[in-house]
Amino acid sequence: MRKEDTFSIEQLNVGYGKDPLIREITFSVNPGEILTLIGPNGSGKSTILKTLTGQLKKMGGRVCVGTEEIEKLGRRELAQKLSMVMTERIQSELLTGRDLVASGRYPYTGRFGHLTERDWRKVEEAIRLVKAEEVEEKDFMKISDGQRQRLMLARAICQEPEILILDEPTSYLDMGFKLDILQRIRMLAREKRMAILLSLHELDLAQMLSDRIACVKGDRIDRIGTPEDIFSGEYIQTLYGVEPSKFDPVTGRMFLQTEGKKPEVFVIGGGGNGIAVYRRLQREGRSFAAGILWENDVEYADAQALAAQVIAEKAFYPIGEQRLEQAKKILDQCEECICPLDEFGPLGEANRQLVEYALKTGKRKA
Numbered sequence: 609m610r611k612e613d614t615f616s617i618e619q620l621n622v623g624y625g626k627d628p629l630i631r632e633i634t635f636s637v638n639p640g641e642i643l644t645l646i647g648p649n650g651s652g653k654s655t656i657l658k659t660l661t662g663q664l665k666k667m668g669g670r671v672c673v674g675t676e677e678i679e680k681l682g683r684r685e686l687a688q689k690l691s692m693v694m695t696e697r698i699q700s701e702l703l704t705g706r707d708l709v710a711s712g713r714y715p716y717t718g719r720f721g722h723l724t725e726r727d728w729r730k731v732e733e734a735i736r737l738v739k740a741e742e743v744e745e746k747d748f749m750k751i752s753d754g755q756r757q758r759l760m761l762a763r764a765i766c767q768e769p770e771i772l773i774l775d776e777p778t779s780y781l782d783m784g785f786k787l788d789i790l791q792r793i794r795m796l797a798r799e800k801r802m803a804i805l806l807s808l809h810e811l812d813l814a815q816m817l818s819d820r821i822a823c824v825k826g827d828r829i830d831r832i833g834t835p836e837d838i839f840s841g842e843y844i845q846t847l848y849g850v851e852p853s854k855f856d857p858v859t860g861r862m863f864l865q866t867e868g869k870k871p872e873v874f875v876i877g878g879g880g881n882g883i884a885v886y887r888r889l890q891r892e893g894r895s896f897a898a899g900i901l902w903e904n905d906v907e908y909a910d911a912q913a914l915a916a917q918v919i920a921e922k923a924f925y926p927i928g929e930q931r932l933e934q935a936k937k938i939l940d941q942c943e944e945c946i947c948p949l950d951e952f953g954p955l956g957e958a959n960r961q962l963v964e965y966a967l968k969t970g971k972r973k974a
């Protein structure tokens with residue numbers, strides 16, 4: 609049974625010059641846990657990770673595996689406990705992708721660096737895990753960024769560390785491989801009980817993958833919490849300095865807004881059917897009003913972000929006469945009405961009446 613050590617960082621200061629860039633960093637990652645650093649460009653995520661792996665000299669504080677400070681560990685011992693995949697392109701004298709992955713086994717080899725049959729089995733397993741079989745025989749310097757990224761992960765995996773540190777592990781990967789690699793990372797945490805610390809730019813992936821998220825802002829870690837804690841209210845928008853309506857923390861979607869025009873088109877939506885129309889109008893640069901929605905409609909967040917005006921009723925409340933009149937007034941000012949709905953059901957009676965009104969006033973073509 610492998611030892612289970614917590615990776616803990618206490619009062620760590622990191623940076624390059626005289627003054628620390630980020631101060632008093634304190635958190636820990638438990639075996640089996642995934643903790644993700646997020647934050648704007650240049651906020652210091654890589655600087656923190658480089659300091660934790662010893663590539664950068666710390667400016668104060670402690671970094672421990674269990675109770676042992678990592679700087680007191682020998683190189684081989686450290687490599688058995690901690691492995692990293694950083695973003696820099698490594699210049700490798702090694703010939704093939706397979707050779708590079710195999711170098712992950714060196715902390716376990718004897719004095720002459722010979723790999724045993726068991727070591728090679730681990731190398732093959734790691735290559736299969738990241739689906740890099742097609743490049744294992746190729747020259748490591750002559751493959752794509754995404755293929756290289758997968759081989760680097762394979763090397764870290766076959767190092768069998770207690771702690772795995774990854775700086776933007778998905779940055780060069782296409783959607784299929786991104787999902788695949790994240791699945792592997794989760795498996796390494798859950799089944800191999802690795803403590804995993806990574807940085808990610810893709811907020812939707814961070815939300816999906818992480819047990820906890822640490823947010824880097826200014827000269828500190830501003831907040832640490834579960835994805836539910838971090839992706840609530842307007843915190844993420846504040847962290848990245850964007851307007852609250854340009855990001856929906858529930859779905860992780862971002863919005864490009866059509867700036868402050870009066871609505872030209874009235875879109876009658878509901879149940880998610882309005883989204884495609886909103887997106888088309890937005891692409892065409894046409895401003896629109898969205899209604900009559902319920903606040904729990906699937907497209908409500910999109911409407912809030914993209915529409916010039918939103919006419920909505922509280923969730924689970926019937927749409928009243930007053931709301932219908934409000935919608936008619938706005939529709940009167942629009943040139944056109946679009947309604948992608950075919951059926952309204954008993955609760956959608958007000959929208960059915962609104963469509964009828966649009967037909968009568970010539971705003972909707974039959």
Ligand SMILES: Nc1ncnc2c1ncn2[C@@H]1O[C@H](COP(=O)(O)OP(=O)(O)OP(=O)(O)O)[C@@H](O)[C@H]1O
Pocket residue numbers: 624629647648649650651652653654655656
């Ligand atoms: N070698 C260096 N010497 C001095 N300053 C550096 C060095 N590397 C990075 N910096 C600065 O340190 C700050 C943090 O950089 P870092 O790369 O850690 O940010 P990051 O959060 O990883 O950014 P990104 O999201 O863009 O990858 C930046 O202002 C950067 O310009």
